[in-house]
Amino acid sequence: MRALRYHGKEDVRLEEIEEPALQPGTVKIAPAFTGICGSDLSLYYKGPFAPMPTATEPHPISGETLPVVFGHEFSGVVEEVADDVEGVKVGDHVVVEPLMVCGECPACRKGAYNLCEKMGFIGISGRGGGLSEHIVVEKQWVHEIGDLPLDAAALIEPLSVALHAVKQTSAAEGQTAVVGGAGPIGLLTAAVLKAKGLTVIVSELSEARKQIAKDTGVADVVLDPSAEDVAAKVYELTDGAGADVAFECAGVPVVLQTMFDSLGVGGHVEVVAVYTRTVELDITANLTMAEKTLGASIGYAHDHEEAIELARSGKVDLATFISSRIKVEDIVDKGLARLHDHGETEVKILVTM
Amino acid sequence: MRALRYHGKEDVRLEEIEEPALQPGTVKIAPAFTGICGSDLSLYYKGPFAPMPTATEPHPISGETLPVVFGHEFSGVVEEVADDVEGVKVGDHVVVEPLMVCGECPACRKGAYNLCEKMGFIGISGRGGGLSEHIVVEKQWVHEIGDLPLDAAALIEPLSVALHAVKQTSAAEGQTAVVGGAGPIGLLTAAVLKAKGLTVIVSELSEARKQIAKDTGVADVVLDPSAEDVAAKVYELTDGAGADVAFECAGVPVVLQTMFDSLGVGGHVEVVAVYTRTVELDITANLTMAEKTLGASIGYAHDHEEAIELARSGKVDLATFISSRIKVEDIVDKGLARLHDHGETEVKILVTM
Numbered sequence: 262m263r264a265l266r267y268h269g270k271e272d273v274r275l276e277e278i279e280e281p282a283l284q285p286g287t288v289k290i291a292p293a294f295t296g297i298c299g300s301d302l303s304l305y306y307k308g309p310f311a312p313m314p315t316a317t318e319p320h321p322i323s324g325e326t327l328p329v330v331f332g333h334e335f336s337g338v339v340e341e342v343a344d345d346v347e348g349v350k351v352g353d354h355v356v357v358e359p360l361m362v363c364g365e366c367p368a369c370r371k372g373a374y375n376l377c378e379k380m381g382f383i384g385i386s387g388r389g390g391g392l393s394e395h396i397v398v399e400k401q402w403v404h405e406i407g408d409l410p411l412d413a414a415a416l417i418e419p420l421s422v423a424l425h426a427v428k429q430t431s432a433a434e435g436q437t438a439v440v441g442g443a444g445p446i447g448l449l450t451a452a453v454l455k456a457k458g459l460t461v462i463v464s465e466l467s468e469a470r471k472q473i474a475k476d477t478g479v480a481d482v483v484l485d486p487s488a489e490d491v492a493a494k495v496y497e498l499t500d501g502a503g504a505d506v507a508f509e510c511a512g513v514p515v516v517l518q519t520m521f522d523s524l525g526v527g528g529h530v531e532v533v534a535v536y537t538r539t540v541e542l543d544i545t546a547n548l549t550m551a552e553k554t555l556g557a558s559i560g561y562a563h564d565h566e567e568a569i570e571l572a573r574s575g576k577v578d579l580a581t582f583i584s585s586r587i588k589v590e591d592i593v594d595k596g597l598a599r600l601h602d603h604g605e606t607e608v609k610i611l612v613t614m
Numbered sequence: 615m616r617a618l619r620y621h622g623k624e625d626v627r628l629e630e631i632e633e634p635a636l637q638p639g640t641v642k643i644a645p646a647f648t649g650i651c652g653s654d655l656s657l658y659y660k661g662p663f664a665p666m667p668t669a670t671e672p673h674p675i676s677g678e679t680l681p682v683v684f685g686h687e688f689s690g691v692v693e694e695v696a697d698d699v700e701g702v703k704v705g706d707h708v709v710v711e712p713l714m715v716c717g718e719c720p721a722c723r724k725g726a727y728n729l730c731e732k733m734g735f736i737g738i739s740g741r742g743g744g745l746s747e748h749i750v751v752e753k754q755w756v757h758e759i760g761d762l763p764l765d766a767a768a769l770i771e772p773l774s775v776a777l778h779a780v781k782q783t784s785a786a787e788g789q790t791a792v793v794g795g796a797g798p799i800g801l802l803t804a805a806v807l808k809a810k811g812l813t814v815i816v817s818e819l820s821e822a823r824k825q826i827a828k829d830t831g832v833a834d835v836v837l838d839p840s841a842e843d844v845a846a847k848v849y850e851l852t853d854g855a856g857a858d859v860a861f862e863c864a865g866v867p868v869v870l871q872t873m874f875d876s877l878g879v880g881g882h883v884e885v886v887a888v889y890t891r892t893v894e895l896d897i898t899a900n901l902t903m904a905e906k907t908l909g910a911s912i913g914y915a916h917d918h919e920e921a922i923e924l925a926r927s928g929k930v931d932l933a934t935f936i937s938s939r940i941k942v943e944d945i946v947d948k949g950l951a952r953l954h955d956h957g958e959t960e961v962k963i964l965v966t967m
Contacts, residue, residue, distance in 0.1 A: 376903065532902065
């Protein structure tokens with residue numbers, strides 16, 4: 262079968278490889294649409310980093326080394342089902358929760374499998390990926406999507422990231438949320454918050470992304486931190502109370518500070534971006550004096566069903582976040598390189614085989 | 615009447631001043647015992663800082679400038695009650711929640727009056743203090759203590775600080791808590807956690823304080839970070855799960871890091887100490903990868919009744935934290951200077967008039 266495999270830094274290849282065989286407990290799926298993620302971009306341009314294996318160091322769960330099939334945000338159609346598998350049948354439209362976990366570490370035992378010590382991703386750490394004609398996946402990671410269109414469904418994975426972050430907080434209907442950064446995860450976080458009945462204020466510098474935040478309807482208000490004092494404006498919009506919750510989706514210390522400054526007493530900042538450097542934190546000013554709290558979340562665990570329901574019910578319109586559709590042959594030029602050079606005009610690029 | 619007044623840095627004077635007069639809505643109290651607090655010590659040796667007024671800048675709520683009567687941790691006996699006051703009578707034993715708040719700011723409107731924008735303390739910001747023969751206090755800040763001894767009751771104020779910090783977290787029976795630092799607030803935090811049915815591990819460097827933590831029975835385990843790897847030991851004691859919650863009661867970055875390292879996935883660090891400097895925080899390692907959270911609390915709001923109940927029921931034995939009893943004439947030599955020079959051998963010094 263044809264598959265796009267990651268061999269190393271700036272080296273992905275469309276190759277003919279052996280079709281994976283159905284095993285007990287698994288389902289064979291024909292991927293339909295695969296989204297390109299920010300981590301795909303980093304892996305392509307920076308080279309492999311955990312949880313991706315290297316050419317010599319295998320991933321602890323998959324046992325595989327490079328090359329691996331690429332693509333972890335995907336939907337597909339069930340082609341074959343192992344005899345011992347129930348609850349899914351040939352022809353079902355599904356998404357894959359693209360994980361591999363040890364099942365034994367303290368996090369797994371607590372059900373927080375997104376924090377598994379050995380955590381891996383299908384499409385990054387081995388076990389195939391969305392950018393292939395067929396993939397065999399353990400039943401537990403396969404979620405039916407019913408009548409949700411297969412293209413929109415490729416965004417269930419990043420929507421689950423956003424939903425998981427929101428669920429880590431006490432965000433509730435009627436509250437005000439601030440989202441810092443309107444990249445794909447910021448936009449989807451805003452969409453989840455809006456779906457849950459919060460007033461959503463998005464702070465974003467880029468003209469293109471501000472426009473997307475407006476066009477997709479996920480923000481009640483879009484603020485530009487280069488043009489106005491975001492925290493002062495949030496206070497004004499909330500009659501002096503400040504926001505209840507804020508989501509740092511930029512990974513930039515000044516945005517983190519703006520999130521703190523926008524909150525009212527008892528407010529919570531959830532960091533959704535992954536910080537690559539330490540930050541200088543004034544605990545007294547940012548936390549103590551207004552009893553604010555700081556959390557950070559990653560991935561998802563037990564979130565896909567609710568994400569699918571949010572999309573199926575129309576509360577989150579995933580189609581609006583699809584900005585381009587390309588063929589796998591064009592993955593570099595029209596996918597990775599485009600996101601690298603003109604990322605702010607794109608939200609989600611979908612790839613088909 | 616006699617009163618100890620704070621005039622400035624290293625300048626407190628036992629003076630004859632006018633006895634305060636009962637006003638509508640107030641209660642006159644004869645203070646019985648007054649505890650010396652870490653902030654009293656800082657104010658004495660460093661000079662006035664907010665929320666203490668200066669000689670020329672009045673406190674925004676009390677309107678008073680220096681000198682002010684000193685002492686905010688006190689118990690006493692009701693001497694006189696204004697005609698319009700109900701629910702308290704002459705002879706009642708009480709403690710004072712020593713606050714003055716604006717009642718109008720967003721925090722006050724939310725009931726989080728400990729975060730009042732203009733926040734002041736009786737005994738620091740004006741309106742008299744515990745180190746006097748009489749004090750007149752608004753009824754709302756007066757709490758009956760029933761048969762709780764008046765000496766132990768002087769510790770209800772710091773116990774309320776500890777209780778408030780614990781209540782900011784989801785600490786619950788059966789969990790494991792780590793407390794970093796066994797000064798007065800660390801010990802009382804440990805005592806509250808123990809009373810709530812948690813297993814309590816205290817980390818403390820000082821020999822004297824380690825001994826106090828053992829003698830008062832607030833810790834199930836006392837660890838010395840100079841002698842052992844506290845986080846590794848906590849993991850060992852919890853069968854590899856890590857602690858559920860940790861309390862930073864030292865105000866030292868390395869202790870904060872130990873608190874993070876001692877927690878299991880989803881754990882929470884509550885900072886109870888007041889940090890005077892920024893800290894370098896690795897969000898990804900400390901928060902994201904195990905979805906830990908960080909909070910910080912200050913003071914108390916709606917906590918005194920529960921603190922009194924904890925002490926009256928015997929779940930927290932406040933008497934065990936009284937380390938010395940002195941007369942007001944000796945406040946400097948046997949009180950402030952002793953805490954300054956030999957603080958680690960003391961927990962709470964009580965002063966009488």
